[in-house]
Amino acid sequence: SQQGEEDPQALSIQEGENATMNCSYKTSINNLQWYRQNSGRGLVHLILIRSNEREKHSGRLRVTLDTSKKSSSLLITASRAADTASYFCATDALRGSTLGRLYFGRGTQLTVWP
Amino acid sequence: DTAVSQTPKYLVTQMGNDKSIKCEQNLGHDTMYWYKQDSKKFLKIMFSYNNKELIINETVPNRFSPKSPDKAHLNLHINSLELGDSAVYFCASSHGLRQVNTEAFFGQGTRLTVV
Numbered sequence: 541s542q543q544g545e546e547d548p549q550a551l552s553i554q555e556g557e558n559a560t561m562n563c564s565y566k567t568s569i570n571n572l573q574w575y576r577q578n579s580g581r582g583l584v585h586l587i588l589i590r591s592n593e594r595e596k597h598s599g600r601l602r603v604t605l606d607t608s609k610k611s612s613s614l615l616i617t618a619s620r621a622a623d624t625a626s627y628f629c630a631t632d633a634l635r636g637s638t639l640g641r642l643y644f645g646r647g648t649q650l651t652v653w654p
Numbered sequence: 655d656t657a658v659s660q661t662p663k664y665l666v667t668q669m670g671n672d673k674s675i676k677c678e679q680n681l682g683h684d685t686m687y688w689y690k691q692d693s694k695k696f697l698k699i700m701f702s703y704n705n706k707e708l709i710i711n712e713t714v715p716n717r718f719s720p721k722s723p724d725k726a727h728l729n730l731h732i733n734s735l736e737l738g739d740s741a742v743y744f745c746a747s748s749h750g751l752r753q754v755n756t757e758a759f760f761g762q763g764t765r766l767t768v769v
Contacts, residue, residue: 582760632756644697
């Protein structure tokens with residue numbers, strides 16, 4: 541399949557700790573995106589990294605991309621209870637019949653305990 | 655001033671019924687999508703429209719028919735509802751397909767329960 545796969549499926553940490561989530565994918569990509577979904581809500585875009593970028597920061601978020609390994613990681617530093625949510629990676633295919641599709645993984649459920 | 659709004663938020667209906675979900679975006683985007691999220695949170699694209707034209711139609715039963723009266727609206731009509739259609743349906747929009755920055759903006763979802 542072409543969708544991304546997040547790892548781990550679930551992650552439970554204490555406030556103040558860092559949370560790292562990984563994503564692997566199979567096709568050549570235009571860009572890779574991370575989204576967050578709070579329980580019962582829609583997805584919210586967090587950060588986009590292009591295929592020619594290796595690292596990107598946004599506030600407490602740090603995303604890396606390794607196109608040779610077809611993998612990405614999302615690091616949330618100094619986590620807070622409010623960071624509790626599901627986190628999804630999505631790949632934007634580079635070409636062909638899959639152009640225009642965002643392929644999502646099944647997400648990592650992050651729980652941050654106070 | 656909601657960017658992507660979809661209605662209703664909850665929909666409970668009996669098998670065999672026909673129902674519609676409406677979606678509107680006020681972001682000026684050219685492309686709109688319907689996604690289905692199952693009970694395991696797997697999110698899969700169903701349809702995509704670009705400037706009112708259907709461009710993506712994944713393997714979805716033809717009981718599902720999207721309609722885009724204009725580029726700000728994309729509605730989803732479902733005929734002869736089945737138990738397996740129960741899921742959360744998300745509408746989303748983004749800039750045109752061939753823009754580099756294709757981040758998508760999602761609606762709040764419609765939780766469809768077929769009984």
